[in-house]
Amino acid sequence: MEALPELRVLVLKSNKFDGNMSLASRSNLPFPKLQVLDISENEFVGSLPQKYFKNFRATKENQTDGDIDYFSNYVEMRITLKGLDQLLKRLLEDFTIIDLSSNKFSGTIPHSIGNMNSLRYLNFSHNNLMGHIPASLGNISVLESLDLSSNKLDGGIPSELTRLTFLAKLNLSMNDLVGQIPQSNQFSTFENDSYVGNLRLCGVPLTRKCNEENGQRMQPEEQDDENDEYGFIDGFGWRSVVMGYGSGLVVGIGIGCCIIRFGRPRWLVEFFFGVGYTYNKNKKKKKTRKRATPTQRRS
Template sequence: MEALPELRVLVLKSNKFDGNMSLASRSNLPFPKLQVLDISENKFVGSLPQKYFKNFRAMMDMKENQTDGDYDYFSIYVEMIITLKGLDQLLKRLLEDFTIIDLSSNKFSGTIPHSIGNMNSLRYLNLSHNNLMGLIPASLGNISVLESLDLSSNKLDGGIPSELTSLTFLAKLNLSMNDLVGQIPQSTQFSTFENDSYIGNLRLCGVPLTRKCNEENEQRKQPEEEEEDDEYGFIDGFGWRSVVMGYGSGFIVGIGIGYIIIRKARPRWLVEFFFGVGYNKKKKKKKRRNTATPTQRRS
């Protein structure tokens, strides 16, 4: 099918097709006029078909590469159901600037290639519900007419590229259920997206999420402090700070009690334990001597 010169629509969705789409191609220019590729809800494996992303001429600089010919025939007689922005829609004609790639709900793995940015006339891109990992390529910012981007339910990590803020036509964004981190880029376009565009990314922060980026930094510091405390702590959960406070308080209380014991000589048994038997008697005699008159002392 790669060599079919007039093929503009290829819809194979909701089947049980499998296989690897990244194998070597027999055609130097596969699918030269393809505008719609929908193979969603199948069992295709392997990496994303980078060879197609580099050569889909109908999705690159469309105004320059568009050929008129029998286009009116396709615009009248094509009828298809396509998922656009999360909703199934019936299209009864193929507009000349309508382009879509839907590879969702398969078993694709690996990273999203940077060559995906070559298709600068692509309007709808859905790579959701696969096993894709790695970073979101900044080259997506080259697809200036992109209206819908769905990368949800994968294993993507890293931050959201700031280049995506240049997609001024972007009306639908879904990056949920990944492992993205850092602050959500701020722009007029990004301010229109709600929380559901980012849910499931526990380390994302910033508007529109309630998690502020400074709160995230504090949460990162807390585990470090807890580890530091654990090094000097006890099994029952008391840390070194509590121990120091306890020793300090005990020392002050001990000094006070000791002073009272020595001053009052009470309780007797405790005084005699520390100072010897007869301590009270010796103390009383000493006290009587100090209070005696000089005459009494001489006598």
């Protein structure tokens, strides 16, 4: 298929295809006019097909205006854009989509992907990618959706990504990213779900604050784990709860003894012992007097 001269849309998603797409190509110019590559939800392995990323930037140069207009009127396909299934009825000249999500790709994200000036939607989620997020992604000025979630990416979020002023959806969750989240342009609009699962990220919109000197979290991770396991809301830990229960138990036993001994308050005694219960506190005195009376008569 790499040698098909007019192929512009290749959608193979939701199958059981496997194999390595990074092997040597038989074509000097693979996929000369490809604009949409969707092979998501398969079982492809190996590194990302960098040879295709280098070639995609030549797509615009190899197309003529007549071919583009004719093809745009007849294209119709359903693809996943910004996390939602959408029906695409027109393919513009500067419109490129790459979706390699839910496979078994490994290795790093190549820096050459930043040369794809027409890339609008990029999805590498749910793979085994490692290494840093390439700063060259900030060069794709028309990028609207970037999904790198559920991988093993580490390092910080490049500040160059704040140059993506058209970016409407960002998902970097479930990785090993560290440091402070950039705060400018589009990044100020993204919510917490764009970053969840990165335990060493800090800054807005997350609740974890950063150290002003190095941008790292102010509290160590072990302390956060301990607070999550033993702590309660608003600072009440298990020690405070135990002390409260212990004090309440002692006070309760003391009140119970007083009720049994003195029979007060009456409403509480009747509640526990039943209505009609009477407590005669003079029984002991009467018994003492009865025993003493015969003694007085003898004398």
